[in-house]
Amino acid sequence: DAGVIQSPRHEVTEMGQEVTLRCKPISGHDYLFWYRQTMMRGLELLIYFNNNVPIDDSGMPEDRFSAKMPNASFSTLKIQPSEPRDSAVYFCASSLSSGGAIDTQYFGPGTRLTVL
Amino acid sequence: SQQGEEDPQALSIQEGENATMNCSYKTSINNLQWYRQNSGRGLVHLILIRSNEREKHSGRLRVTLDTSKKSSSLLITASRAADTASYFCATEGGGSNYKLTFGKGTLLTVNP
Numbered sequence: 001d002a003g004v005i006q007s008p009r010h011e012v013t014e015m016g017q018e019v020t021l022r023c024k025p026i027s028g029h030d031y032l033f034w035y036r037q038t039m040m041r042g043l044e045l046l047i048y049f050n051n052n053v054p055i056d057d058s059g060m061p062e063d064r065f066s067a068k069m070p071n072a073s074f075s076t077l078k079i080q081p082s083e084p085r086d087s088a089v090y091f092c093a094s095s096l097s098s099g100g101a102i103d104t105q106y107f108g109p110g111t112r113l114t115v116l
Numbered sequence: 117s118q119q120g121e122e123d124p125q126a127l128s129i130q131e132g133e134n135a136t137m138n139c140s141y142k143t144s145i146n147n148l149q150w151y152r153q154n155s156g157r158g159l160v161h162l163i164l165i166r167s168n169e170r171e172k173h174s175g176r177l178r179v180t181l182d183t184s185k186k187s188s189s190l191l192i193t194a195s196r197a198a199d200t201a202s203y204f205c206a207t208e209g210g211g212s213n214y215k216l217t218f219g220k221g222t223l224l225t226v227n228p
Binding site for chain 1: 147149151157159160161204217221
């Protein structure tokens, strides 16, 4: 398996522009997570899906952030409009539930976003 | 707020020495997991310990869990330069909360 795939790996954009980050989870996994990592705040969970349905978006910082999962093999995280404080590394992770719990999360390589 | 808090924030040792990292958390958990992150990369799962377990081994890794003290430790024995990375503990909360809450990590440097 190729693991969790994220694109792009690096994104540099100007303030006010729309940014779309993409994720392909591991085939067969039923949970998908979006995280943001910064030096100041560490690794923060933004939103997670179960069977393509958003379960908890309490970590999404503002209405400027939105996430979708139209099917089991694709998810997007969109920021519109982007601001310099959104600069961070964004990770996608997927997991397979068993026995009513989830265990290991498999992380993608991340997208490094820089908003100028 | 962060559930898991690692200690120390940074640790520098010589190759061959053992490295111990600690994690404390605040609320009840289903399990606690340790992850490694090499610079510029995603996180890699190392080991999971469930709330009813006290100790677990995987190769050169040993994890302990003390639910009464709400703490865990990760021991890496006979460290290697390739072990240089950041190490994070993550807790999965009780009930149907499937979120993992990560600490800010311990940066381990193993000098050759």
